[in-house]
Every structure is written in C-alpha cells, then in structure tokens.
Amino acid sequence: MEDYRLDLHATTILEEYRSKLPLFEELQRVVTEKLGELVKQSGIEINTMESRIKQEASLARKLERKGHKYASLTDITDIYGTRIITYYNEDVDRIAAMAEMLFTIDWGNSVDKRKMHEYDSFGYNSLHYICQLPKSLYYNPQHPELNDIRFELQMRTALQHVWSAIQHDSGYKTEIETPTEYHRSLSRLAGLLELADNEFSRLRFAINEYRRRAKSLVESGQLQEVSLDGDTFKNYLELKPFDRLNHQIAAITQAELQETSLMPYLPVLLQMGMKTLADVEKMITEQYEDAYQLALFQLGSTDIDILSESVGLQNLCIVCILKNGGGRLGLQRLFDCVNGKSDYNKTLAAIVYEQASRLAFMTNK
DSSP states (O other): OOOOOOOHHHHHHHHHHHHHHHHHHHHHHHHHHHHHHHHHHHTOOEEEEEEEEOOHHHHHHHHHHHGGGOSSGGGOTTSEEEEEEESSHHHHHHHHHHHHHHSEEOTTTOEEGGGOOOTTOOOOOOEEEEEEOOTTTOOOTTOGGGGGOOEEEEEEEHHHHHHHHHHHHHTTTSSSOOOHHHHHHHHHHHHHHHHHHHHHHHHHHHHHHHHHHHHHHHHTTOGGGSBOSHHHHHHHHTTOTTHHHHHHHHTTTTOEEEOOOOGGGHHHHHHTTOOBHHHHHHHHHHHHHHHHHHHHHHHTTOOOOEEETTHHHHHHHHHHHHHTTOHHHHHHHHHHHHHOSOTHHHHHHHHHHHHHTTSHHHHTO
16 A cells, blocks of 8 residues: 555545545446436536546645645545536536536535636636535435535536636646736636637527527418528428428329438529528429429329328429529439439439420420
C-alpha cells in the first residue's frame, strides 16, 4: 500500500475511503441508472453523461493540502461525482429540475456558478448540486449508510465544458498570478463562449417558433405563405396531398399501395422552381389529369399488384418536367435524384419519354 506521508487524521480519512469504496461504486451505479432513465424519458438530447469515483491518489493530494478542513470522509462531497453536458442553457435548468425531483439537494453547499460572475470577471459557468439518495428512490437495508453519502452533480453546456477544459489546461486559477495581457485575452474568449451559448439558445427558440408557425399555416391551408423546405414539406405530407391520385392510380389494377418516403422528391420540386407549398398544390391541380392518364397508359395492360406511394407525385413531376421542355434529360435528372445515379436512369427516362409522347398533353404541345 502506497505511503502518502499524510498526518494521522488524513490517514484515517483515507482508510475510511478504502473501506467504503464498494459503497461509492454502488452509489455510482444507482445514480447513473436513475438519472439516465429520467433524462432519456424527457427527450432531452445531451452531449454526454459521465461519472467518476475520485482515485485514491487524487484524494491523498487533497488531504495533504487541506485535510484539516474535514472531520471525516462524509464531509468530502466530491468523492463520487456525475457530470451531464447539454447543448443548450435551458436544458441545464431542465436537468436540474429532474435532479431536484430525484435527489435530496444540500442547498447550503450547492452552487450556481452561472450567477456568480461580475460584469468584468471571467470563469466557466456551471451548476453544481450536492445531492443524496433519498430512501424513497433507493434503499439497501444491508447498506443503509448509502443514503447518507453526499455526491456532486455538475450540469453545464458543451461550450461551458470547453471553457472549463481550457481553463484547467491553461493553469489559470493557480497560485501564480496571471499576467494582465493573458487575463484580458481569456476574458474575451470567455465572453465569446457565453455569447455563443446564448445565441444557440436564441436560434433554437426562433427555429422552433418558425416550425410551429409553418405547421399552423399548413394545417389551416394558407400554403401561399409557407416556403417550401424540409420542415414544411414534411408537415405538408402529413395532410396526404397525393392520396387521391395514388388511390385512383392504384385502382387501375387494384394494386396495393406500399408506404414510402416522399422526402427525396423535395430537391426535385425545388429544381423545378417551386418556392412555396402553394406551388406544389398548384402542380397537383393543374397536372392531376395528365398524371393519371400517364399512369393509365403505363399500367392499363399490366397486372401489377403493388405500387409505391410515390407513384402519384412521380407522375406529376414527369408531366410537369415534360410540359416545361425538360425532355429526356430532365427525366433522367428526376430519376437520378430519387433513385440515385445509375446508367439505368437514362434508359428509364427514354422509356417514360416514349410512353408520354403518345399522350395528348405531349402531342398537343
């Protein structure tokens, strides 16, 4: 066993640590499991959750420096610690609320470093709770002392964690005074990180507000006010705008419709110059009959019994491309986009062009 040259009091605390190490390991297992389950249920996307039990050598160094401050091992609150790193400031508060639900919080020793800085100070922001396991959450009658152990829970954003790592690596907050020029540079960097944290939260809120507004406009049918993009197209597809055409086409051979994603058609629609959902709705209205006639020509003499739900939208795009002079090359680009580039798409484009060339919407051009 290593000799750390500690005084008798510190050595007694270190021996207590050795004897209670299995308790800390059980505590780590319980806290990680209970907190991890609750975070998962909340749907909060976190960067990471990590935990550690202080190594013996680290504890010995701490006792060497300030062992006189602790009457016993229970006074040292960071023997076991868990850290949760989130992406956004507001999620730190949500994690904190969960911790308050799960654990007993020692408010006198907990600290919110986010509220400690003066306007000209710098340092990393972080929320530190000193916690205990309540018996209502977990109780082991063989180890009742487990509920008396205090542990540390740190909650911070990814950028706050970056600052913490930089601060630790730079050696700032040591006994050596930091020269003013470095102090000023570190202050500016800390300010930039704090500003970035706040801006990420602001943008997240703004984007979510945009999505909610766009969804509301889609549901109310105000499609002319909704720009065509990934979010709005997804909301639009929830209205099943191509269902009527799909079912009419499927009825040609009494085919079953197979569910598939229509999102690959978004870049096709954008390439065709559509800017709003109203443009997509207009395409459905104006090209509906010709898209159905194309399907009737393609399927009328077959006994196909399974069709993809993309059939309606694909035929609408085909008709629109051909009416606007896209020709075989335009059809090949369509198939390349939705099926992935391959030599077969050129052949497929030629076949479809030949089929469409016999229909009225092409011969009357």
